[in-house]
Amino acid sequence: MLTRQTFEGCLLGLALGDAFGAPHEGGPLERLVWRLIGTTRHGERRFTDDTQMSLDVAESLLAHGGVEPDDLARRFAAGYRWSRGYGPGAARLLKRIAGGATWQAANRSVYPDGSFGNGGAMRAPVIGLFFADRPEALVEAARVSARVTHAHPLGEAGAVLIATATARAALGARGVAVAEAAAAACDLEPFQTRLALARDWLASTTATAPPTPDAVRQHLGNGISAPASCVTALYCALRFIDAPFPDLLAFVASLRGDVDTIGAMAGAIWGAANGAAGLPESQLSRLEQRERLASVAARLQTMCAARGA
Numbered sequence: 001m002l003t004r005q006t007f008e009g010c011l012l013g014l015a016l017g018d019a020f021g022a023p024h025e026g027g028p029l030e031r032l033v034w035r036l037i038g039t040t041r042h043g044e045r046r047f048t049d050d051t052q053m054s055l056d057v058a059e060s061l062l063a064h065g066g067v068e069p070d071d072l073a074r075r076f077a078a079g080y081r082w083s084r085g086y087g088p089g090a091a092r093l094l095k096r097i098a099g100g101a102t103w104q105a106a107n108r109s110v111y112p113d114g115s116f117g118n119g120g121a122m123r124a125p126v127i128g129l130f131f132a133d134r135p136e137a138l139v140e141a142a143r144v145s146a147r148v149t150h151a152h153p154l155g156e157a158g159a160v161l162i163a164t165a166t167a168r169a170a171l172g173a174r175g176v177a178v179a180e181a182a183a184a185a186c187d188l189e190p191f192q193t194r195l196a197l198a199r200d201w202l203a204s205t206t207a208t209a210p211p212t213p214d215a216v217r218q219h220l221g222n223g224i225s226a227p228a229s230c231v232t233a234l235y236c237a238l239r240f241i242d243a244p245f246p247d248l249l250a251f252v253a254s255l256r257g258d259v260d261t262i263g264a265m266a267g268a269i270w271g272a273a274n275g276a277a278g279l280p281e282s283q284l285s286r287l288e289q290r291e292r293l294a295s296v297a298a299r300l301q302t303m304c305a306a307r308g309a
């Protein structure tokens with residue numbers, strides 16, 4: 001049975017990785033915009049679409065007790081704000097849903113082959129926690145929750161990878177065991193090749209220096225597609241699983257690229273493994289909507305515990 005500490009650690013870790021990664025994301029223009037809008041009137045760090053959509057998934061699960069794609073689509077569309085840093089494709093898609101299109105039609109009108117961005121994966125940690133005790137249901141739930149906006153097989157596979165890794169970390173697995181569980185659940189390329197490399201890096205002894213940020217960026221990626229970010233986030237979370245949380249975020253920031261989403265996914269896995277008590281109060285106290293995140297996490301845990309009983 002997963003504890004409240006685990007649920008809170010996962011959601012708050014995700015939000016911290018997102019909110020503290022966002023100022024480092026993208027090019028000079030994106031960083032300038034975020035410097036202007038990245039804090040609330042009260043001086044708290046704002047989170048981006050990664051956390052907003054994770055809250056949407058969590059609140060939909062609470063309302064329905066399972067993954068309901070039509071409800072997810074409505075919540076994603078209602079939660080959309082340009083100032084949360086949604087990608088241009090996601091923005092178009094969500095506006096079409098808000099205008100009355102079905103998610104299936106909106107989705108394919110923007111991405112004829114489905115999107116393989118990391119937007120399905122970034123909100124998948126919540127799915128991993130909710131289905132941690134039901135591995136068969138987890139894979140399908142992750143796919144369906146991603147499909148609403150990310151219908152390409154690679155977009156769905158990224159969500160399966162991150163949900164599986166979060167579940168395994170929450171259940172106490174570490175290092176190579178988590179990477180191998182992810183590889184068993186996600187058999188597409190280039191995920192397989194990248195997972196094999198990440199596993200080798202995690203398994204290597206201290207005799208060799210760990211890979212530099214340049215090497216991680218080059219071999220695992222730092223981009224906005226699922227293949228260029230999901231294994232990166234998994235690797236970072238596992239490499240720093242016994243280190244202080246800020247060390248993880250500093251390494252993720254050093255990769256540049258899609259720092260908020262890689263930070264969100266890595267932060268969620270780290271938080272699921274270590275619990276909310278492991279997260280730094282100095283960052284939590286500066287995070288917007290901390291109480292709402294903790295409350296949603298606690299209610300999800302209660303629902304899962306009641307279901308298991």
Ligand SMILES: [Mg+2]
Nearest residue numbers: 048049050260
């Ligand atoms: Mg974002």
